[in-house]
Amino acid sequence: MLNTIIKLVHSDYCLKKMGYNFLENLSSVREVNLVENKDGIKTIIKRDCEGWYPQTLVENEILEKFSGLDMLPRKILFKEDVSEGIVQEYCPFGGYVLSYFLEEEYIQGKKYNYEQLSAKEEQKLINLVNNLHEEGYVRMEIERASNFIITPDGLLYYIDSGSCAKKDDPDFKDLMKKDLVSLDNLLKKSQGVKNDL
Numbered sequence: 001m002l003n004t005i006i007k008l009v010h011s012d013y014c015l016k017k018m019g020y021n022f023l024e025n026l027s028s029v030r031e032v033n034l035v036e037n038k039d040g041i042k043t044i045i046k047r048d049c050e051g052w053y054p055q056t057l058v059e060n061e062i063l064e065k066f067s068g069l070d071m072l073p074r075k076i077l078f079k080e081d082v083s084e085g086i087v088q089e090y091c092p093f094g095g096y097v098l099s100y101f102l103e104e105e106y107i108q109g110k111k112y113n114y115e116q117l118s119a120k121e122e123q124k125l126i127n128l129v130n131n132l133h134e135e136g137y138v139r140m141e142i143e144r145a146s147n148f149i150i151t152p153d154g155l156l157y158y159i160d161s162g163s164c165a166k167k168d169d170p171d172f173k174d175l176m177k178k179d180l181v182s183l184d185n186l187l188k189k190s191q192g193v194k195n196d197l
């Protein structure tokens with residue numbers, strides 16, 4: 001509890017120094033914050049520290065590389081060293097310094113709970129998985145519904161690519177197979193909802 005309070009106060013302080021208004025903490029795993037930028041627009045800021053599995057680095061790489069795919073949030077800003085005297089955020093209990101900073105588009109909607117997807121959204125998801133696999137990214141954690149947001153218009157967004165592993169991972173092929181099984185399960189659930197209607 002104390003840890004959480006200190007982290008919240010700290011996030012608020014560091015983000016303010018960079019010109020953002022901290023609104024909400026969205027993850028218990030890493031630093032994922034909903035903020036308001038200088039123009040009053042809500043965006044998402046994700047931060048990591050060196051030495052941990054660099055989720056923010058991988059996510060930035062993917063958002064940059066696949067920026068044309070409309071299932072992914074738009075990348076706004078990435079900083080690799082935020083220590084520049086402005087944002088050296090130190091978590092006193094974790095004992096680390098947050099050094100990677102990714103700002104991305106805030107997707108408004110709700111967490112996907114395997115609601116029915118339109119045929120178009122299903123095809124977009126299949127294309128996304130194929131595209132990432134072809135470029136050497138696997139372990140998409142498709143099975144986690146919390147890695148998707150669905151908009152009120154029924155558009156599905158994949159908002160967390162931070163867990164992806166790359167070609168040099170010794171389990172690359174197995175991870176790819178696991179993704180395909182997860183994709184299949186997700187599509188079956190979406191179809192199941194359709195058949196129940």
Ligand SMILES: Nc1ncnc2c1ncn2[C@@H]1O[C@H](COP(=O)(O)OP(=O)(O)O)[C@@H](O)[C@H]1O
Binds near residue numbers: 028032
């Ligand atoms: N671009 C985004 N737009 C809207 N909500 C987001 C976005 N990125 C993350 N979130 C929300 O924050 C939660 C945690 O973010 P995520 O990247 O999945 O981190 P982690 O899995 O490490 O907790 C997500 O489940 C989602 O609800």
Ligand SMILES: [Mg+2]
Binds near residue numbers: 147160
């Ligand atoms: Mg996640």
